[in-house]
Amino acid sequence: MPRTLIPAGTVTGAGRADPTDQTKVSQARRRKQALVGWLFALPYVLTFAIFMLIPLLSSFLMSFTDFTSRDVQDPLGVDFVGLQQYTDLFGNPQFRKSMVVTAYFVVVGIPLTMIVALALALALNSGINRFRTAFRVGFYTPVVTSIVAVAVVWRFILQDDGLINAMLGWTGIHGPDWLNSTTWAMPAMILMAVWRNMGTLMIIFLAGLQTIPESVKEAAAIDGAGRWSIFRLITLPLLRPTLLLGAVLLSVGYLQFFEEPYVMTKGGPLDSTLSVTYFTFNQFGFGKYGTASAASYVLFVAIALLSLVQFRALRSKD
Structure with a gap:
């Protein structure tokens, strides 16, 4: 009888494994x-x-209605107005002013905060060896301090007879009444925001700097590169993901700045410190819930667009 050849490794009889059963299991x-x-x-x-999720969807739908505080007791009386709230919003000069104020705070505040934080991180990473931990704690302390407490203290510091003007007086300079000046109120708030937020970015940048291999810098130095060339051609490119993280975090926070004008100036003088979030807060206070919801989503779109621009500008070239 001819012998049937069975390929090696094939399991026969009761021990045969069905691939379909294995897939099902x-x-x-x-x-x-x-x-x-x-x-x-x-x-x-x-x-x-x-x-x-439910409140977000509800507020989004509310932005397309004329919902006010009078309609709380009778929600069925609310009318759908489509994009009317958004068109009215951009036709409101106070809202347009709040957008300009917020843009000013972001455009000046973010680069200034990042530059100061990066300078501190570079100093702590290389130039300062003694008391390094104490410096880190000192620069980070404003971050963990209540923003309301910080704003109250800075409000007294920035008064006409406050500490800053007293220090300027020692040099013969008569400082302005910072928070009551339409020219100096926003720079004063930006100064406070930089002081308060530089600690967070300093820690983030310091962590990024410590991931850069020293051997790369040493090789560049051997090839004749100076400190500025090493920083510009090696440190900054390798730090791009960290810079991106810091920029996005700052953007989300700075576009929503609220406590500073609320505590220090109430949006004044003459709406020179009126942010979009403070405008939105006022609309809720006035009972204009539809208008406030529309303003919130305009700010949401602004945050998303700015983050997209930053991702495109600072993303890794790899």
């Missing part, structure tokens, strides 16, 4: 793991849906 195991994962995530998902 694997799929069932993955479904079980996914179910367990969703069960663990369910408390967060429910919390997010109830306290975040």
Whole structure:
């Protein structure tokens, strides 16, 4: 009788494994793991849906209505007005002024904060060896301090007879009444914001600097590169992802600045420190909920667009 040849490694009889059964078992195991994962995530998902997603969707729909405080007792009386709230908003000179003020705060404040924070990070990373930890704690302390407390202290410092003008008086300079001047109120707030936020970026930049290999810098120095060339051609390019993170974090915070004008100036003088978030807060206070919702989503779009620009400008070239 001729002998049937069986390829090596083939399992016959009762021990044969069916690939289809193995696939079904694997799929069932993955479904079980996914179910367990969703069960663990369910408390967060429910919390997010109830306290975040539903209010967000509600406020978005509200921005297309004429909803006011008078309609709280009778929600069925609310009318759908389409884009009318947005067109009225951009026709409101006070809102346009708040956009200019916010843009001024962002365009000046973000680069200035990043430059100061990067300079401090470079100093702590290379030039200062003794008391380095003390300097880190000192520069970071304003970050963990209550913004309301910081704003109250700075309001007294920036008064006409405050500490800054007293120090300027020692040099023969008569300082302005900072917070009551339409010219100097915003620069004063930017100065305070830089002082308060530079600690966060300093820590982030310091962490990024410590990931750059010293061997690369040493090789460049051996080839004749100076400190400025090493910083411009090696340090900054390798620091791009860290710079991007810092810029995005600052953008989200600076576009929503509210506590500073609320505590220090109430948006004055003459709306020179009226931010978009403070304008939105006032609209809620006036009972104009539809207008306030529309202003919030205009700010949301501004944050998204600015973040997109920063991602394109600072993303890695790799």
